[in-house]
Structure formats: structure tokens, C-alpha cells
Amino acid sequence: MDTTVESTPPDRLRADLAAHLTAKGWTRTPAVERAFRSVSRHLFVPDTVSMEQAYADEIVATKRGLDGKTTSSVSAPWVQAFMLAEAGLKPGARVLEVGSGGYQAALIAELVGPDGLVVTVDIDADITRLARTYLDRAGYPHVQVVHGDGDLGHRPGAPYDAIIITMEAGDVSPFWVAQLAPDGRIVLPLRMRTLTRCLTLHRRYDHLAASRALQCGFVPMQGERSQLARRIPLRGNDIVLLLDDPVDVDADALASALDGPRLEVWSPVTITGDEPGAFESLHLWLSSQPRPFGALAVDRQRTEGLVDPQDRFTCPTLLGDGFAYLTMRKIGDNLWQFGAHGFGSDAHTLTTDLLDLTTAWDRDYRHAVTPEITVHPDGNTPPAATGQPQLVVARRHTTIAVTWPAPRAHR
CATH class of the missing domain: 3.40.50.150 (Vaccinia Virus protein VP39)
Known part of the structure; x- marks a missing residue:
């Protein structure tokens, strides 16, 4: 030094x-x-x-x-x-x-x-x-x-x-669960559909339940047991699509969509600079939908004028014959407006859907509403499907469930 x-x-x-x-x-x-x-x-x-x-x-x-x-x-x-x-x-x-x-x-x-x-x-x-x-x-x-x-x-x-994991994990190892004391805690950055949250997990009957979830970013875990997100370059390393779902996408078609026009649409939903936690909630809500989903990671300087995602590391992105991602623009001293940018033949549908989902989040889940996150070891049954929005992520050793409460109007 x-x-x-x-x-x-x-x-x-x-x-x-x-x-x-x-x-x-x-x-x-x-x-x-x-x-x-x-x-x-x-x-x-x-x-x-x-x-x-x-x-x-x-x-x-x-x-x-x-x-x-x-x-x-x-x-x-x-x-x-x-x-x-x-x-x-x-x-x-x-x-x-x-x-x-x-x-x-x-x-x-x-x-x-x-x-x-x-x-x-x-x-x-x-x-x-x-x-x-x-x-x-x-x-x-x-x-x-x-x-x-x-x-x-x-x-x-x-x-x-306590077991503290200081790398991004795609799963909860059965060895960690087996080596945890009955009333112990596992604190780890767990990736769920490309989005990483630092979870505090406790035993609850036959599964683990999170008492806290905080957006974070960590170096991915290494080793033959690591379960990494797929990286699909759309413009080399300047624009990369991150995928967690075991689905096939036409990478060439998505890359070619960037050569076409960019559709820009804007939402009535706004946000101030005093609500950093709202982004965490919105991102998790968008990832919880039962539809093709990924995240964009971009180099802002090298892609200026082509793409402008709200988050340059993991920006929520809906997929189809093209893609649409979350964006925002400043409209006041401390006020930003959410919007969507779309590319490809499905741009209109995808941007409309993205803004509809943003509006639903703003109406039903934005204020003091958090989902329940549970981790179910292999062999245990995850929560039964309900009428509530729920994301179920199947991994090698566990099933991760993100369950949103019913909207207030429906309770």
C-alpha cells in the first residue's frame, strides 16, 4: 500500500x-x-x-x-x-x-x-x-x-x-440446509429470474422462508455446481440479454430487432428520487409474471442513442418477437416518469403489456406491500397455485416461490 x-x-x-x-x-x-x-x-x-x-x-x-x-x-x-x-x-x-x-x-x-x-x-x-x-x-x-x-x-x-454466502447463488445448496442449526439463519444473495436479492432465510416447517429481501449485486458463484444465468450478446458485451428460464430464444432475431425503429411509450406512473425501494418492488413484480422474461445489461456510454434502460445492470425485459424494457425520463426537479422502449414486430404489444403491469403494481403493490419468498428443498411441495400472482422458479435442488398478496380490493 x-x-x-x-x-x-x-x-x-x-x-x-x-x-x-x-x-x-x-x-x-x-x-x-x-x-x-x-x-x-x-x-x-x-x-x-x-x-x-x-x-x-x-x-x-x-x-x-x-x-x-x-x-x-x-x-x-x-x-x-x-x-x-x-x-x-x-x-x-x-x-x-x-x-x-x-x-x-x-x-x-x-x-x-x-x-x-x-x-x-x-x-x-x-x-x-x-x-x-x-x-x-x-x-x-x-x-x-x-x-x-x-x-x-x-x-x-x-x-x-449462521451461514453467510458472499457470492451470487442460483440455488440454495442442500449441504447448507443440512449443516444449519435448527434455529439458524442463511443469509445469501439469491438470483431469481435474473434478479438478485439478499435473503435472510429461516426454517419454517419443511421449507425456508425469507424475513428480509434486499436488492444487491455480487460476483457469481464458481464451481461445477453453480447455476449461472445465461448471457446472450445482442451487441457484443455492450448489450447483453440475461436469461434464467430454460427456454430457447432466437438470439439473432432479437439482435436484428435493434436495427429497426425503437417504439417509445410513457406511463402515467411516476417516481421521485426519495423512493429507492420502489425499484426493487417493481422489478420483482415484473419478473413474477407468467410470460417470457429476461433482463438487459448494457454499457450506457457505448449504446447511447440506441437503448436507454432504467437499470444498466439488470433491467426488466419482456420477450416475444422482439423485446421491450423498462425505462424512465426526468420530468421535474425530483420526478421521473416510467415508460417502455420496444423493438421488433411485437414492440407495440410488449410495451403496452409492460406499462399495464407497471400500472397494476402502482395501484395494488407499490405502497407497503411485499411478497412472501420461500425456498422449498427437493422433495417438498411448493405452495399450491392460487389466484394470487406467484413466481415459481425451479432449480436443481430447490423450488423458489415468490407469492404476492391479493390486491386490497380483492381481500
Whole structure:
């Protein structure tokens, strides 16, 4: 770490980060705040990272693949604080972390104390080697670092009071469920139809139920058991369609649709800059419809004038003979209007449907209404179909169900 031009000592930066996270409401408990005040984050990042960058509330990439994409990182402190608070860690707790960087394992060690157990597992030998080095130099030699497939958990340390997954997962491993204490929690970023939510899962009879769901983004899980979303390039890596459903699409036809005119339609539904949670709700609602669905990921600078999705990472997209995605435009000082852009021969139908769904969300689900998210292990029966909107995602080991309550007018 180059300190020749640093002006702020690390203990001050550490305290400032903890204060920032608390002011934003992420730490939620004095114990979590104390952990952030105690652990030196700059000891867990590459030496090329400046001290200020090390304590910024942002991710720090620690390894990249040949394509330049991040394959391992130190997560943003805000999401780490959220996950730690959700895990409900107490002194003496036993914790499994899947995805090793070292920093979060050190935070966990602060929370569970000398009588607790912390095991951190990663499939990448380079990452576990660095995690061991970082933890030793930061004063946490008692944290167990294991090189292995995190999807298998780590049976010698079970049962765990909490299992925290720090990579995007497409499924809930049966090994995690088997190694979880009866009243334990699994906190993980789970991808559901291209959209990732950080879920806090508890046992409920024969399945798991989420008590919290927060939109987030993580590096995808690696290994032969990973279930990744499909990436369909429409303009190289500048415009990519993400698909989770086991359906075939005509990639060439969708790419060719971009050569035609763009249909723009606008909705009466608006949003202010003070409603960040509304986007999470709307995205999940749009993905819950029983129709072909994907998400666009774009490079805004390289595609300016061609596409303008509301979210550049995972923008809800309806599919047919063409596609339509959610967009918005500014119409006031703090006011934006939702709309839809459509391409292809189905553009009119798809954009109309997208706006109708947005209107239904605004009317029935926008205000203080959240869906129930449950995870049903293989062999268990998911919730029976009801008249309520419901998304059912079948994975290799589980079935994930997102069930929306009946609209107030229908209750």
C-alpha cells in the first residue's frame, strides 16, 4: 500500500466508515458498528489500493478473469453490514462464510468473540491463500480458512448458527440446509429470474422462508455446481440479454430487432428520487409474471442513442418477437416518469403489456406491500397455485416461490 501521499490515518478512516454505515442505518446494532471500528479494511485489499479507496463504501476487486471481469472482491461495506446484522450473530456463535476475502470473516470473528467459530471457504486457492495471509497479519489467526467448494459447506464445523454466502447463488445448496442449526439463519444473495436479492432465510416447517429481501449485486458463484444465468450478446458485451428460464430464444432475431425503429411509450406512473425501494418492488413484480422474461445489461456510454434502460445492470425485459424494457425520463426537479422502449414486430404489444403491469403494481403493490419468498428443498411441495400472482422458479435442488398478496380490493 502506497502511503506517500496519504494524509488521513487508517484509524480515522476506519472510524469514519463505521460512522457512515451507522448514519445510513446499515449497522443497526452497537456490536456491528464496533466490529467495523475494530477491523482494518486496508489490510484485506491489494497493495495498489489507496487508503481512501480501502475505506470507501464500495467494492474492491481482488481478482479478475482473463476477460477482465471481477471473479473475487471485498464486498461493499454497506451490504456486509446488512448481512452481519441480518445474521444476528452473538458471542459464541458458530458461523460458516462461503466466499473468502478475509475482511468479512474478521468482522464475524469480532462479533462471535473468542468462544465462537468462524470458518470461511472458497473454491479459488489464490483467494484462500490471500485470505489466510490477510487474517494473520490483521490478528485473526483463529479464523479457519478452507480451500474447497463452498456449495458443499464445511461439515466438520456444523451445525452453524449462521451461514453467510458472499457470492451470487442460483440455488440454495442442500449441504447448507443440512449443516444449519435448527434455529439458524442463511443469509445469501439469491438470483431469481435474473434478479438478485439478499435473503435472510429461516426454517419454517419443511421449507425456508425469507424475513428480509434486499436488492444487491455480487460476483457469481464458481464451481461445477453453480447455476449461472445465461448471457446472450445482442451487441457484443455492450448489450447483453440475461436469461434464467430454460427456454430457447432466437438470439439473432432479437439482435436484428435493434436495427429497426425503437417504439417509445410513457406511463402515467411516476417516481421521485426519495423512493429507492420502489425499484426493487417493481422489478420483482415484473419478473413474477407468467410470460417470457429476461433482463438487459448494457454499457450506457457505448449504446447511447440506441437503448436507454432504467437499470444498466439488470433491467426488466419482456420477450416475444422482439423485446421491450423498462425505462424512465426526468420530468421535474425530483420526478421521473416510467415508460417502455420496444423493438421488433411485437414492440407495440410488449410495451403496452409492460406499462399495464407497471400500472397494476402502482395501484395494488407499490405502497407497503411485499411478497412472501420461500425456498422449498427437493422433495417438498411448493405452495399450491392460487389466484394470487406467484413466481415459481425451479432449480436443481430447490423450488423458489415468490407469492404476492391479493390486491386490497380483492381481500
